[in-house]
Amino acid sequence: MPGRTVVGVNTDALYVEWAVVGSDIGPLLLAATDKGLVYVVFHADDRVRDRALAALTARLGAEPVPASGTGRLAEPIRQLAAYFAGRLREFTLPLDWSLISGFNREVLRELATGVPYGTVVGYGELAQRVGRPGAAQAVGAAMGSNPLPVVVPCHRVVESGGGLGGFGGGPETKRKLLALEGVLPEPLF
Numbered sequence: 255m256p257g258r259t260v261v262g263v264n265t266d267a268l269y270v271e272w273a274v275v276g277s278d279i280g281p282l283l284l285a286a287t288d289k290g291l292v293y294v295v296f297h298a299d300d301r302v303r304d305r306a307l308a309a310l311t312a313r314l315g316a317e318p319v320p321a322s323g324t325g326r327l328a329e330p331i332r333q334l335a336a337y338f339a340g341r342l343r344e345f346t347l348p349l350d351w352s353l354i355s356g357f358n359r360e361v362l363r364e365l366a367t368g369v370p371y372g373t374v375v376g377y378g379e380l381a382q383r384v385g386r387p388g389a390a391q392a393v394g395a396a397m398g399s400n401p402l403p404v405v406v407p408c409h410r411v412v413e414s415g416g417g418l419g420g421f422g423g424g425p426e427t428k429r430k431l432l433a434l435e436g437v438l439p440e441p442l443f
Contacts (some may be wrong), residue, residue, distance in 0.1 A: 268316030271326045272307060276339045278434070279427045282404070283320055285310055290348030296423035313353055330399035334404070340434065343371035345405045358396040360384050366406045370388045372435045376414040390414075398407050398422060404431065 270292070272285040283298035283306050284291065292314075295306040307318050321327040329347060336342035349366075351359055364383050369375045375383075377390040377397075386392065397408040403422060409431040413419045421428035432438040 257405060268314055270310065270314060270316050272310075272318040273321040273327050273331065274303055275331050276336060279404075279423065279430050282334070283307075284321075284327050284329065284330055284334075286321075287314070287350045287352070288326070289350035289352070291330045291402060291405060292326075292350035292353060294403050294405060296403065296427060302367065320340040330405075337404070338434070343398040347405060349405070353401040354399060356388075357384075357386070357392060361393055361396040361399055362402070362406050362408075365408065365411065368411045369407060371407075372437060374410050374412045374432070374437055377411055377419065378414055380411060394420065403431050407431075410435075410437075 263433060268287070270285055270287050272283060272293075274281050274283050276282075279350060280296065281298040282301070283293070283295035283303050285293035285307075293310055295302060296304065310318055332346060333342055333345055337345070351363075354362060361384055365375075365380065368383060368391070369380075377393045378387070381389040381393045393411070397411050398420065400406055400408045400422070409421060409423075409428045411419060418425055418428050418432075424429075429438055
């Protein structure tokens, strides 16, 4: 797509497309830059969508525009649909990590590459994997700041004692995702 100029500022590098798509866990807001998928937001009703887009604008410095259907979000939408249909076990999407940095980015990258579909990992074990034993609470904070849930599978991180742990999409959403992957029986609700 050609560059867009807003008030004399070329926003080529900061062009962000967004869409809200239905899923088995409710509407998801997806956003992508030229680098890849940058943002996934749960429960994206109008209010949540508007807040998320405002936050994205503030963080990236560019006004997100609705997706065209054939642009940057076509492949993420296709892969998420395949995941929820049980036909995809590994996302192969380019990801834009610009909304996360430092320790949190390190943890999320390990999670994205080191915890495959149908498995779980404890907060403490994930902390050890990134060379920070004893940083289980910090791993929990990293999960809470994950801008790419589902694709970067923070739902696969659980408490060492068998509890689900926290989850930005809520405990029922986490249960549904783990059930989809065969880690838990299908939740009753």
